[in-house]
Amino acid sequence: MGVYFTNQTIEAFNLINEQGILTGNEDFVDExxxxxxxxxIKQMDRRINNDGSFPIWLWTKKPNLNDEGHFYKGTDAVSLTVEVPDNNVLLSDFEAWHCVLNEWFCSMTDEESKLFEQDKLNITKEQSWERIFDLEKIQKSEMWNGNSQIVQGVTTVIHKEQILNIEHFTAK
Known part of the structure; x- marks a missing residue:
């Protein structure tokens, strides 16, 4: 069992109180x-026995709730401390995840980036994205050079009984 943190809207928190569980929801994903x-989701299906469910995002360290970007400014939310079995969490590098979000090649070196641009590599952009799960490789790579220190995770469900602490906040 690991301790993780997840920030959720007050509406999502009310659902977990009513239904006893929280699941990922496609309706809250920017198109x-x-x-x-x-x-x-496909990676979750392969790596943590997911069934196609949308992810619930987790952090391995408590995020600073005074930082911007958790939700739209003024959103009433909660930061939940939860205990989730480690085999139900898929960890990845937060910064490297942006390669997937922005559809960039996830390069480990400047040279590799140049070779990819010249179409001289035997790895696809999509195959390079799987590197986001190799936290040690990312940390040691020339490209990321230890700058990426935020580890995020995804899981499929959080049960009300898994909540260890609740902290209410308003997004900045």
């Missing part, structure tokens, strides 16, 4: 990011 989310 521009839908292809990236569907790619992540």
């Amino acid at each position: 521009d990011f839908l292809p990236s989310y569907k790619w992540m």
Whole structure:
């Protein structure tokens, strides 16, 4: 079991109180990011025995709730501390995830990036995205050079009983 953090709207929190569980929901995904989310769902299906469910995003370290970007400004939300079995969580590098979101090649070196642009590599852009799960490789790579230190995770469901702490906040 691992301890993780997830930020949810007050509406999602009310659902978990009413239904006893929280699941990922396609309705809350920006349509521009839908292809990236569907790619992540396929990875979840392969790596943590997911059934095609949309992800619930987790953090391995508690995010600063005073930072912008958690939700639209003024959104009432909660930060939940949850305990989830580690085998139900797929970890990835937050910064490298942006390669998937932006449909970039996930390069490990400047040279590799140049070779990809010249079509001289035997790896596709989509295959390079799987590197986001190799946290050690990302940290040691020339391209990321230890700059990427935020580890995120996805899981399929959170049960009300898994909530260890609730912190209410208003998004900045």
